Amino acid sequence: MRILRLQTAIEFRLLFRQRETVFFGLVLPLMFLFFVGVAFRSGVYRGYTSINSLLPPYLVMAIMSIAVVNLGISFATQRATGALKRFGGTPLPRTTLVLAKVLSSAVLIAVSCILLAVVSIGLYGMRTQGNPLWALLVLVIGIAAFAAIGIALGGSIAADGAAAVTNAIYLPLLFLGGSFVPVSKLPRPLADLAWALPPAHLVRALDTVLIHGQSLASTGWDLPIVAAWGLAAVLAASRWLSWE
Amino acid sequence: MSSPALPSSLVEKTSASPPPSKPAVMVDHLVKRYGTLAAVRDLSFSIAPGEVFALLGPNGAGKTSTVEILEGFRARDGGQVRVLGEDPATSRSLRQRVGMMPQHSALYPHITVSEALTLFCSYYSRPVSPQTLIETIGLADHAGARFKTLSGGEKQRLSLGLAMAGNPELLFLDEPTAAMDPQARQITWNLISSLRARGVTLLLTTHYLEEAQRLADRVAIIDHGLLVALGTPADLTRRAGGLVRFVTSPPVPAARFLELPGAIAAEEERPGVYRLESADPDELLIEVALWARAMGTRVRDLRVERATLEEVFLQLTTPEAVE
Numbered sequence: 001m002r003i004l005r006l007q008t009a010i011e012f013r014l015l016f017r018q019r020e021t022v023f024f025g026l027v028l029p030l031m032f033l034f035f036v037g038v039a040f041r042s043g044v045y046r047g048y049t050s051i052n053s054l055l056p057p058y059l060v061m062a063i064m065s066i067a068v069v070n071l072g073i074s075f076a077t078q079r080a081t082g083a084l085k086r087f088g089g090t091p092l093p094r095t096t097l098v099l100a101k102v103l104s105s106a107v108l109i110a111v112s113c114i115l116l117a118v119v120s121i122g123l124y125g126m127r128t129q130g131n132p133l134w135a136l137l138v139l140v141i142g143i144a145a146f147a148a149i150g151i152a153l154g155g156s157i158a159a160d161g162a163a164a165v166t167n168a169i170y171l172p173l174l175f176l177g178g179s180f181v182p183v184s185k186l187p188r189p190l191a192d193l194a195w196a197l198p199p200a201h202l203v204r205a206l207d208t209v210l211i212h213g214q215s216l217a218s219t220g221w222d223l224p225i226v227a228a229w230g231l232a233a234v235l236a237a238s239r240w241l242s243w244e
Numbered sequence: 245m246s247s248p249a250l251p252s253s254l255v256e257k258t259s260a261s262p263p264p265s266k267p268a269v270m271v272d273h274l275v276k277r278y279g280t281l282a283a284v285r286d287l288s289f290s291i292a293p294g295e296v297f298a299l300l301g302p303n304g305a306g307k308t309s310t311v312e313i314l315e316g317f318r319a320r321d322g323g324q325v326r327v328l329g330e331d332p333a334t335s336r337s338l339r340q341r342v343g344m345m346p347q348h349s350a351l352y353p354h355i356t357v358s359e360a361l362t363l364f365c366s367y368y369s370r371p372v373s374p375q376t377l378i379e380t381i382g383l384a385d386h387a388g389a390r391f392k393t394l395s396g397g398e399k400q401r402l403s404l405g406l407a408m409a410g411n412p413e414l415l416f417l418d419e420p421t422a423a424m425d426p427q428a429r430q431i432t433w434n435l436i437s438s439l440r441a442r443g444v445t446l447l448l449t450t451h452y453l454e455e456a457q458r459l460a461d462r463v464a465i466i467d468h469g470l471l472v473a474l475g476t477p478a479d480l481t482r483r484a485g486g487l488v489r490f491v492t493s494p495p496v497p498a499a500r501f502l503e504l505p506g507a508i509a510a511e512e513e514r515p516g517v518y519r520l521e522s523a524d525p526d527e528l529l530i531e532v533a534l535w536a537r538a539m540g541t542r543v544r545d546l547r548v549e550r551a552t553l554e555e556v557f558l559q560l561t562t563p564e565a566v567e
Binding site: 002003006007010017018078081082086088089091244 | 339349351
């Protein structure tokens with residue numbers, strides 16, 4: 001427990017020393033929220049959605065930026081350089097190492113979510129309602145699922161193509177998660193694809209409990225689908241994860 | 245030609261044979277294959293507690309494969325290995341007692357020296373203090389420096405420090421002084437000597453024969469996954485034979501010296517300056533002296549010249565394939 005705490009603290013500090021992480025995890029979702037908010041105010045999105053519903057897609061963007069792209073690339077790089085093997089030679093259990101990486105990513109995501117909430121409430125006057133604990137629970141399930149996907153990717157792909165592979169997954173997921181256009185407005189085949197993947201469900205679950213203040217039960221199948229993707233990633237990782 | 249056994253040769257002979265106490269490391273008919281390539285073929289040796297043991301060999305000889313099997317990173321394909329009495333393939337508790345310095349020191353690029361040492365010390369049940377450790381490895385001035393800003397030698401020293409974090413009984417050092425400047429190498433050699441003085445068992449692989457000669461109690465030379473020589477550095481160089489050199493006045497035809505027992509080759513380098521080859525140059529030196537006394541010839545500068553460990557190494561191993 002003491003080791004997990006120390007390892008998490010150091011992994012978290014290291015996240016801030018990498019400019020890419022800070023930009024893609026903290027700055028980019030804020031930039032998107034800002035530009036789309038400006039566009040919304042000018043009337044581009046009128047009739048699509050309420051301004052309140054702008055927040056959830058960018059919370060999910062922050063989760064995916066940090067848990068899939070950053071965690072995936074850094075894990076693949078640390079595997080390739082032999083940094084992970086170095087830890088493998090010590091008594092530090094591998095599960096503790098992975099858990100520390102996931103937890104430190106989760107704390108960074110929390111920072112990103114707070115920034116997004118402050119900007120959306122302060123700048124655009126968005127309103128949230130309902131039980132914040134439900135929103136927190138939805139976020140935790142989402143972070144766990146996407147972190148599992150990030151680890152499964154980072155543990156199996158080659159380091160020199162890691163940025164390309166993770167982004168080839170991340171960017172379509174952003175689109176299909178409603179960060180550019182609300183999923184409800186996507187044409188049929190794209191919408192079907194979107195509802196087969198986790199981001200749209202996580203966005204809708206957050207929208208349900210955080211923006212519309214409804215109960216957890218009214219998120220329906222959204223959370224089980226997100227969790228199922230996470231579970232599939234855990235199974236894939238336990239099968240294909242390599243440490244060097 | 246039976247010569248009386250000299251005490252020194254006896255001592256060396258005993259230490260060259262398998263150590264009598266329960267070994268710290270035991271490798272018995274080890275086999276490791278990568279596909280059809282046999283990296284290690286039937287390798288056996290053992291290391292006594294407190295011993296400094298060097299594994300020498302050209303690139304691709306199977307050094308790192310052997311060390312990584314002993315570290316528990318790789319599975320073996322045949323034979324037995326024991327590390328501190330346990331099987332490294334299955335034992336997790338071994339990690340508390342064994343320190344490892346891998347061949348290419350890698351770490352998080354942005355972690356600082358003191359963070360890395362503190363972190364690694366926290367993994368062990370009876371660690372060295374990070375403060376002591378940073379001073380021991382001579383990086384106290386670099387406590388706040390990030391790993392990626394360190395020089396090659398500094399990275400290696402930090403890597404050695406991390407390997408020492410848990411007060412290990414046994415240390416595996418895979419090419420500990422590769423990429424080091426002479427000063428950093430000296431610091432590392434001193435560190436290894438002080439570890440040995442504290443009774444730590446060390447297995448090191450190296451390309452530097454001088455390093456093996458200087459640090460190791462025993463040296464194993466492997467080539468193509470096979471053991472080709474095992475013994476103390478002095479024992480190995482003696483087995484390779486040597487030269488007897490001397491000057492006579494007046495000069496004598498060199499062929500005369502081939503009649504001396506044990507002389508394999510004789511060469512007159514300049515008139516009156518001779519160089520004889522022998523498997524046992526000490527014995528040949530006596531023969532030359534006796535011959536000179538009997539013939540009434542004046543002999544000066546009579547001396548034995550030993551093969552270096554490097555010459556032994558080159559004799560025993562096949563040159564590395566040009567890639």
